[in-house]
Amino acid sequence: MNFPVLSVITWSPFVGALLVMFTARRSPLAVRLISAVTTGISAVLSIVVYVTYDRQAAATDDAARFQFYEKVPLVPPLGISYEVGADGISLLLVLLTAVIIFTGVFASWTVKVRSQEFYALLLTLVTGVFGVFVSLDLFVFFLFYELAVLPMYLLIGIWGSSGEVRPRGIFAWAYRETGVGTKEYAAMKLTLYLLFGSAFILVGIYALYVSAGAGSFSILELEAVPFDPVLQRWVFLAFYVGFGVLAGIWPLHTWSPDGHASAPTAVSMLHAGVLMKLGAYGIVRVGMGLVPEGAVEFAWLVGGIACINIVYGALSAMAQTDLKYVIAYSSVSHMGLVLLGAATLTEAGLNGSVFQMFAHGVMTGLFFALVGLVYEKAHSRDIPTMGGFGRSMPGVAAAFTVGGLSSLGLPATAGFVAELLTFMGAWRSEHPWWLFPAVLGTFLTAIYVLRVVRAIFWGPPSPHFHDLPDAQGPEWVALVLLVGVIVVFGMAPALALGLVDSATVPLLARLPLP
Amino acid sequence: MSLPLAVLALPFVSFVLLAVVPPLRRAGRVAGGVSIAATAVAFVCALATWQGHLEGEQLVPWIPGDAGPMATVGLLVDPITNAMLVLVTLVSLLIQIYSLAYLSDEPSPALGRYYTYQSLFAFSMLGLVLSPTFLQMFIFWELVGLCSYLLIGFWYQRPAAARAAVKAFWITKLGDLGFVTGIVMLWAATGTFEFSTLFRMGAAGQLPAESLGLILFLIYLGAVGKSAQFPLHVWLPDAMEGPTPVSALIHAATMVTAGVFMVTRAQPLFALVPDLVWLIGTVGAFTALLAASMACVEHDIKRVLAYSTVSQLGYMMAAAGAGAADAGFFHLLTHGVFKALLFLAAGSVIHAVGTNDMFRMGRLWHGLPHTGIVFIVGTLALAGVWPLAGFFSKESILAAVWGAGRTGTFAVLALTAFLTAFYMFRAVFLTFFGHAHAGGHPHEAPWPMRGPLWILAILTLVLGLAFLASPPPAVEAHHGPGWLGPFSLGLAAAGLALAWAMYQQRAIAPASFSRVLAPIDFAARRRYGIDALYLGLYKGLILGFSKLIGLIDRYLVDGLVNVFSALSLRSGDRLRRIQSGQVHDYVYGVAFGVLLVVVFAHWWAR
């Protein structure tokens, strides 16, 4: 038995959470150090597995697709086992998660209230995310999925911040009764939405499990089962809706702006950066991987809704005056690009989609880290009152600009490569017109991102704020790391795409494309 | 290929150094030194490349794919590239030296930032001209756009600069949408971005005939945005909010010519679609005239030059539209030299008097003789006066257009040539002669600024003389009829004379002149309403629509969610009344449950 490297990556944060809960009482520094070390272990190991993955073997031998494989039977009669393994897609996303949580620990260095519990929950959540990306057993996959979703409720409900939404319009009465705008509302909304999605996923998983003979939850074994086309269609729809809620598909996306806006910095980073990717990953891995006919059948739906997401999200982002809402809606828009890439069912598009998951994850992580910094220093998220921050916080301004440029797909940032590949895939897909909403989306993104940059960092200094300090100490670690990843992967996309390609090509080869 | 690679790498190294080593950047002048040194060495390398006729192509995979790389990057060196390399490095070098004095009042960190951007720009522009693929060209195309954005917004605390920067970015981005769509479609049809492969396929007739027109049109849109062609020209005059050296480098000599360069580069492809070539020429000529007319009523000296740049870019495009991309490219090179000269001279004037408004200048000749001389040299070159460099390139364009039988275009260009002479001499008379306005005693700029001016002025003259001695291929290729030379000189003279009469002698009142041409004057002063149209579209359509979507999302899509939520809360509120807290009631409930089960077992389960 080799060193169980994926398990160590996955459980290291959890061990960190336990250590934080049991040993680090009343020592905020120890809490942070333990968190940094345990997530650091995950980060280092995820780089190691990323580098040592044998691409050649994966390309030639179908059995070697999932490497670093571990399997421990849990409930043999039901075919449940702890089965983990990683291919190119998983590895890239594991790397993303590691980067985001590692920087997230630094970005939330200044959390003061109940920091012990905060970090413990955060680390628990990360274990769930890692677990989803590496598990090859649907049952365990689902457990990790829930583990990744539920701590969010507490994290937002306790450490979040409330905003204000004025009840207006024909449904104003409903707003008055639901407490919209408060962090409790946001936390509840997010949790209910995601559990709503989970129900669909669970149904889909059981449908596959039962119709395959109720012998195994293993993805590898279920892949080999030729399911009935009609079943495939229904199950794909269930997966699409279930994972799609987490991926923020229109019109089931409204939890995301409220949730992201209310969540504390590291949680927003993790949530927009990684958790939404969980949804897209689920659609690709479980949806396309296990029910390929359903995926082909409903590509038009996935792609069409993705187009709505792109344009609608960008326009909504433009209309916001709250900084966090802008970023949250931009995530909705970019998740549209991710799903559009996947829906093209082409090599370029799917590579673009996976790369977009990575690029957007890092970028939005950077955004939320920066917004957190600005919020912490200015105690405001209201864009119209801001201005001229570039003078007092040049570092934040520069990092925000880089993030923004990546968001609008400027070359030499990771966002460009992802968008370009998506475009290329779109025009080669069954529905070439998808190209136009996607391109339009990048233009709209350019408008709202640069408007925000101009409104916050440019122009004469705002009279409402004085002596805003730039990022300092641990916060720099987060910013530099994230900016570096964006630029490096933008200039040398082969770093990621070679690996991704080795995973997407076999996936696409299994699709019954016309 | 190591020499061209060095040309590309040096500014990049300088940029990376300045970007990731904050102390170096914050040192200001030291950062300038780093950047200037890198550019100087790059210039030498570019000269060596040019002289050594090092030509060739090299490609490496960039985006991997299952069946070979999906996209490649690399270096392509050919005569066009060589000429551009020399121009870009030379003008960059001179302007970076000039800026050292021009921006000497800036705080050190800001100066360091400026040179960081300058290095990035030099790198991006060189990468653009060295591109062997459409994709790489697009990458650097966007990067120079980014530099333009950052440098226009260099004084980011000025609202006007901030506005101009985003406007420039958005408008060029609009064209770039076409560019990227076009190359993606081209890739989908052919599977490659490489020029050489595409040219080969084009020559062999393997390109999809029916969609090629659309694809190339979309790609041309990128050039429309970048090279400020009608109707996307509106950003360039506003871009003058940036520091003057930036205007000289980016918005006159190099970046804005990228569109012309691209059309020249992809000439073998464009030649396959004659209708599109016709369109390019027509739009170019129209842009030339439109911009010239707006330059005639402008008060701001930099904006006059900006409109003149738009106008000259139109000229170049018109040449390309006449199937003479080489003539256009030739004009690009000479224009790069003397327009940089004009901008830098204008910068020197602004430096001396502290205003951009020509009507508040006058009689500067006495205070600024050096600047005056070089400005007039540049003006003469721009007006196309023999034997300066501009004469030859302009001549070859007119000859090419006449030779292509496009009389209408020729007439428009001739009128533009007349207007060019007029508005440029208008600027000369208003600035250097006439009546003194500005208080104080304007004095000549320091030598770091004067040096580049003289170098460029001498270059303008020497190039002209060199062309006289040995006509370049573009001039050789396009011989106009014999009357063409005198004719265009006559146009220039007429423009000079009119400007002299109106602004020096005051023999003709400008007011009475504008009364005669009232509608045009009215429209030109309002920029033909194009800016207002864009503003209206932006505010009304995009922002308005986004507001609407924002409200729909908040109050309709999310509203429905909240209605569900509120209804659940309400029904929960009703249902909880069942929970009376009375144990007896619960026992009744259990009893009824048992009854229900039993009844069910009785009647339905049978």
Place this chain on the structure above:
Amino acid sequence: MTVETVGFWLVAAVLLASSLAVVLTKNLFHAVLYLAVALVATGVVFLLLESPFLFGVQLLLYAGGVVTIVVFAIMLTERLVGERITQTSRHVVNGAIVSAAVFVAVVGFLLQAGAPAPVTERPDQLAGLGRALVGPYAVTLELLGVLLVAALLGAIYFARADD
């Protein structure tokens, strides 16, 4: 009329009468005493069903233990309140209707089901019981022990004096 039949009717009559008395009598103390009678009668029913062991358990544990606890409880609460506890009933008609309905439903169900074939062979009950308790039901028995301890602790916790 066998002995068993006669015994059954007799015991049934006693059981029903005492049960009714439990739920109808005003005095709580008397109700407890009637409950004791009912429990003993149930024990006799067990005897009729050839389960002497269970009869013993019923007498010792139930009739002895439970009744004693209840009596203690009543005396405690009386002392606390300082007055005799009489009890009143409420919604007697409703209660009667519901109980009658449940009875009718159950009996209706019984009438539908046919009587099982009488079993002739009688296994050795006591030995079998012992084996079952330490065999298949061993874990359950242990759990029961845990439950009893927990209940005991709980009862002590609840009933402890305030301090």
Place this chain on the structure above:
Amino acid sequence: MSLHGYLTLGALVFAIGLFGVVTRRNAVGMLLGIELMLNAVNINLVAFSRFHADLGGIVFSLFTIAITVAEVALGLAIVIVIFRVRKTIEADRLDLLRG
């Protein structure tokens, strides 16, 4: 005597117990009703055991008895606590759990 006889007897006692539970105001009185109901169940279990020759019924009635004892002990403890706190054991005055 047939199985039905015993079962009917059980049902009757059960019904009487139920009547007690729903009509008694006093918490102790309700507890007594519950005892009756549990007894009825035991009768059923033992009767089934006897007529099916299966010891399971007897085992279960043993368990039932044991659990009943625990239940009574706890129930009465709770009653006493309630008594201390609320000064009443009238069940219809105890509605803290009303929704």
